[in-house]
Amino acid sequence: MNKSQIEKIVVSTIGNIGEIGPYHSDIEGKTAKGGIRGPFAREQLKPKDVPTYPILWAHDAERERTLSFEADFQGFPLKGKTPAEKELVDKRVASVWATASHCHFNQNFQFNSQATGMQFTKRHTIGGRAWISVKLASAEQEKALVVWANSSLGLLLHWWHANKQQRGRGNIGKEALQSLPVIDVRALTAKQLKTAAALFDALSSKLLLPFHEIDRDSVRAELDEKFARDVLGLAKPVYAAGGPLELLRMKLAQEPSIRGSKEDSD
Secondary structure (H helix, E strand, O other), rough: OOHHHHHOOOEEEEHHOOOOOOHHHOOOOOOOOOOOOOEEEEEEOOOOOOOOOOEEOOOOOHHHOOOOOOOOOOEOOOOOOOHHHHHHHHHHHHHOOOOOOEEEEEEEEOOOOOOEEEEEEEEEEOOOEEEEEEEEOOHHHHHHHHHHOOOHHHHHHHHHHHHHOOOOOEEHHHHHHOOOOOOOHHOOHHHHHHHHHHHHHHOOOOOOHHHHHHHOOHHHHHHHHHHHHHHHOOOOOHHOOHHHHHHHHHHHHOOOOHHHHOOOOO
């Protein structure tokens, strides 16, 4: 990509464009002295449950192969033993619920088994231990950010920014997430934002391959092409076969810190 093409992408950080949700112990957890820290008790969702406080808590690599999937747990407000405790729980429930969003970030990305760096829930959902919430100004912005984050360029920045002490895995905690570079969705025009949201809708249920198989993932290639062409307006050589985006996917797929122990024949 030449300079004029790169200038079409306005980059900011997660901390600048959105509100990052609470640390998981502030959702469900106790203080060092055994008091109330997080205001919820947590229970795994059953098929017909309709939770008041849905929570996206844990990883399941198979479930996470699409851009959109729903909560796996629900929260129940704790019952305070005293009027003061009840008041504390009520305030903290309201505070945590105010961070609920559609957009959630993969904090512990297993590159060689998981497919998505960010995801979208149809309902406002509280982020949990594995997926922390990122709240933007609108659902359209959150859809645009999820599409970007799962493009080759978004995954490149996720991988680069992550703590890679374990091969095949990248960790980005709440504090480090503040400075993660991402596309500034606020800088997109109304038309670009609408196009990005429509692209999310079109691809949200299509199955993606794990990150380390990005070079042979036809859905990821489609996402890259349509985001580059239809949202960013980049020139065809950028996303065409044999172009820079295909080369990037090929290089990422062979990066040892992404592949981990996976063999080339996988």
